[in-house]
Amino acid sequence: MTAKTLSVFYGTIIHSQSLTELEIIENGLLIVDRTSGVIQRLERNVSNPEDALKDLDASTYELHKMSPHQFLLPGFIDTHAHAPQYVFAGSGMELQLLDWLNANVFPVESSFASTDMARKSYTKVVSRFLRNGTTTCSWFATIHLEACKVLVDIIRELGQRAYVGKVNMDQNSPDFYVEKTQESLDATRAFIEYTLPHGPLVTPVVTPRFAITCSSTLMKGLSALASEYKVPIQTHLCENHNEINFTCSLFPDSKHYTGIYHDHGLFTASENVYMAHCVHMDDDEIALLKENNVGISHCANSNFSLQSGVCDVRRFLESGVKVGLGTDVAGGYAPSMLDAVRSSFFASKVQLMRHRDELNKPDYKVLGTTELVYLATMGGARVLGLQDTIGNFEQGKAFDALFVDLDLANSPVDVMGHENKTQLLEKFIFNGSDQSLAHVFVQGRRVAGAASVPL
Ligand SMILES: *[C@@H]1O[C@H](CO)[C@@H](O)[C@H](O)[C@H]1NC(C)=O
Ligand SMILES: *[C@@H]1O[C@H](CO)[C@@H](O)[C@H](O)[C@H]1NC(C)=O
Ligand SMILES: *[C@@H]1O[C@H](CO)[C@@H](O)[C@H](O)[C@H]1NC(C)=O
Ligand SMILES: *[C@@H]1O[C@H](CO)[C@@H](O)[C@H](O)[C@H]1NC(C)=O
């Protein structure tokens, strides 16, 4: 018997073609090369899969015919999460950002000086994210080089696609959790050199925590490193009012918070720069992001949880800035992109009410299913600069996918039978869970799934 080299999926295939176009392919045929994990072919309107495959030797492929309540969706892309903070997800939610950092975040993050702590916690958090369908994640780790390497190793073992950032902090930090400027730069270089050869699934990302904890010298040094190694850059921007005021007082020469990063070269040092939050921004700051092709990670759960504010995503979309979604674990308490989608939907409703009741703009449009799916998949891919690799099922892209099955034993969704495919998708988006994800694939490899039998 010849080894099967291809996996073929026949049934409903749903993906975004753009922010305004969600394609629902009802009789789709998707062929994945098992060795490379790449999508070889995507065909629409196939009435008989065996016919469509007749140019192939039947011994080389395995055909999976999906049932009416199953469909494929691109894997979720979380553009912003803190791996070490998962340890205390749900704690301190009564606090606001700066108090919460001191009370909850810094003490726990400092414990990752221990690689045992790192190994134990990071295995849990990465497995959990995969089970919840996050096939790609952009992680903040801690300042500790060794623990950061452990995170890279674990991600490789578990098979997630990820950007991993060693966090940088050389000022305005507790004395038990701070680096000297040169140490911070040296450790970042060492981390990049450790991680780069582990590609292509794992990529190092330069990660100044935020301007408050980074001196000018550090930010300039980090820009230089990103540009030398051609790696992406991520940080936080304009999350809450106290943070913004304090930040601007530290860098009085810059015009505004966004300007601080620009003035230190961070927007131009890499092709790929993205900022988490961006809740409170004036038009001038948005224009600066747009000009420099800087993306935004919209983290609605944490905006609610830490009462930072409700971001008007529509405003960014209309100005042409790239937007993806983030869970911001643990400023957001939920390690699932389904929650990020639902929180974004509610944030958008809050904006609708504000526009209608306070700004007298009744025409404001809430985010619909088409846009929400885009933001959780293709939007995130663009923010991370991975739009040619993942985000939808175009031929040549990696097969990072969710095999959704609404009939699984513990699926929280009830299917009545009258639903069309859009409605099945909506039931999953608003009421589904990890228990609706039969199989989760990254680069063609099954990395998680609630189905008792692997495919
Ligand atoms: C698929 O079939 C439907 C209905 O027969 C038709 O409307 C649609 O244009 C076809 N799409 C493609 C891509 O051929
Ligand atoms: C921040 O600064 C602005 C302008 O100086 C001021 O109006 C606002 O009250 C300050 N907000 C906080 C939370 O301190
Ligand atoms: C399902 O029905 C809804 C409501 O009638 C409609 O808007 C949607 O386009 C339909 N979807 C499909 C895939 O037919
Ligand atoms: C979906 O709805 C069911 C029934 O109301 C509920 O038990 C379940 O918790 C919901 N699932 C989610 C993820 O909200």
Ligand SMILES: CC(=O)N[C@H]1CO[C@H](CO)[C@@H](O)[C@@H]1O
């Ligand atoms: C600061 C802020 O805008 N907070 C809002 C967060 O969301 C809740 C729930 O909708 C609003 O009541 C708050 O005003």
Ligand SMILES: CC(=O)N[C@H]1CO[C@H](CO)[C@@H](O)[C@@H]1O
């Ligand atoms: C929204 C969602 O699906 N969250 C799930 C994440 O994973 C845990 C367990 O694996 C579930 O309990 C959550 O419901």
Ligand SMILES: [Zn+2]
């Ligand atoms: Zn964050």
